[in-house]
Amino acid sequence: MKSLEAFINAVMAAVSNCRLYGVDHPYVDDNTRRALQVLDEVLSGRDTLEIMVIDDDLVVNRQPMKKRGPQTENFLKRLKERGISRVEIYRDLDTDELRRFVEYMAGKGRGLEGVKHIRVGVVSVACRGPSEVAEESQTELMEYPEEIKGIFKSMYGRGGLFSEINIRSLEEMVLDFFITLKREVSLLRLLAPVVSYDEYTYTHAVNVAVLSMFQAESLGLSGKMLQDVGVSGLLHDVGKVFIEKEVIQKKGALGDREINQIKLHPLLGAKYLSTIKGITPLAPVVAYEHHIRYDGKGYPSQRAGYRQHPCSQIVAVADYFDALRTVRPYRGAVSVRDTLSIMQKEAGRGLNPFLLDNFIKVILPAMQ
Numbered sequence: 001m002k003s004l005e006a007f008i009n010a011v012m013a014a015v016s017n018c019r020l021y022g023v024d025h026p027y028v029d030d031n032t033r034r035a036l037q038v039l040d041e042v043l044s045g046r047d048t049l050e051i052m053v054i055d056d057d058l059v060v061n062r063q064p065m066k067k068r069g070p071q072t073e074n075f076l077k078r079l080k081e082r083g084i085s086r087v088e089i090y091r092d093l094d095t096d097e098l099r100r101f102v103e104y105m106a107g108k109g110r111g112l113e114g115v116k117h118i119r120v121g122v123v124s125v126a127c128r129g130p131s132e133v134a135e136e137s138q139t140e141l142m143e144y145p146e147e148i149k150g151i152f153k154s155m156y157g158r159g160g161l162f163s164e165i166n167i168r169s170l171e172e173m174v175l176d177f178f179i180t181l182k183r184e185v186s187l188l189r190l191l192a193p194v195v196s197y198d199e200y201t202y203t204h205a206v207n208v209a210v211l212s213m214f215q216a217e218s219l220g221l222s223g224k225m226l227q228d229v230g231v232s233g234l235l236h237d238v239g240k241v242f243i244e245k246e247v248i249q250k251k252g253a254l255g256d257r258e259i260n261q262i263k264l265h266p267l268l269g270a271k272y273l274s275t276i277k278g279i280t281p282l283a284p285v286v287a288y289e290h291h292i293r294y295d296g297k298g299y300p301s302q303r304a305g306y307r308q309h310p311c312s313q314i315v316a317v318a319d320y321f322d323a324l325r326t327v328r329p330y331r332g333a334v335s336v337r338d339t340l341s342i343m344q345k346e347a348g349r350g351l352n353p354f355l356l357d358n359f360i361k362v363i364l365p366a367m368q
């Protein structure tokens, strides 16, 4: 059962990374390989691994799996959401096939046609001949609120990637990812490197969400609050959608007019998010406040004594960190240690000193 859990953990880590960063992220590859490495052990002499969902149980090779870790729970939940009640995995499964399954579980990709060593179907308990195992229809598309789709499409500017993300909600996405985060040894490997400006906005948003949740969890937040922090982190820069793309993507120095335009993104983001039903009220607050500094300076400018919401301060720490870690045309990524020492100079000025301290304390071991 131990190797089975390792297998499921690796598959789910790949699924989370695939959902968030796309199937080409190196971590999807790493995790599918890791899963394949333990498959022999999982099969332990058999030809097939059979996983069935029966009510709220996971039945593996006819044995109910009683003890389930968070990733296994997540796996079960995902199977149910995808309408999958039976998965058969055969010996000789290869990396490419497993990647296709990961994509399929992530609600992306071309489906499982042509994948020989994984079969997915709907179980029929009464009569269980192979012909009764109906192939699952692969047309299912999960609901994804139109407004959010719109935000992401324009955020990314090329339409394609986000329209392919079939997820029920942002909340589920951040929580799902956080479960992965908790299982991973190295946070650094989980954060996607930002390689081009084209991918900057999305990758930065996800990184900020992860780093914000990481801090919030270390401070004792859990459940819905933790989720709300993740969603707010994910959407903190959404106001950039309303600013000319040429200005956002400009590589050279910015003129005054352009700087003033960029400085509008907190207000525009907050205004936009406050019109979206069902989103946490923290999201517009964080979007509005994330460039206000701890000492009350920054933008949009505020009356003296204005204090940011603590969640905005958490996101500001994550934002600062990820911005410095980004590879820019004129410089490479700053190392973790250098980033942290630059940040330390902002203690009590740009950033909340208590939160910064906590961030450094928890981030260093997680980055090893």
Ligand SMILES: [Fe+2]
Pocket (backbone or CB within 6 Å): 236, 237, 265, 290, 291
């Ligand atoms: Fe921003």
Ligand SMILES: [Fe+2]
Pocket (backbone or CB within 6 Å): 204, 208, 236, 237, 319
């Ligand atoms: Fe940002």
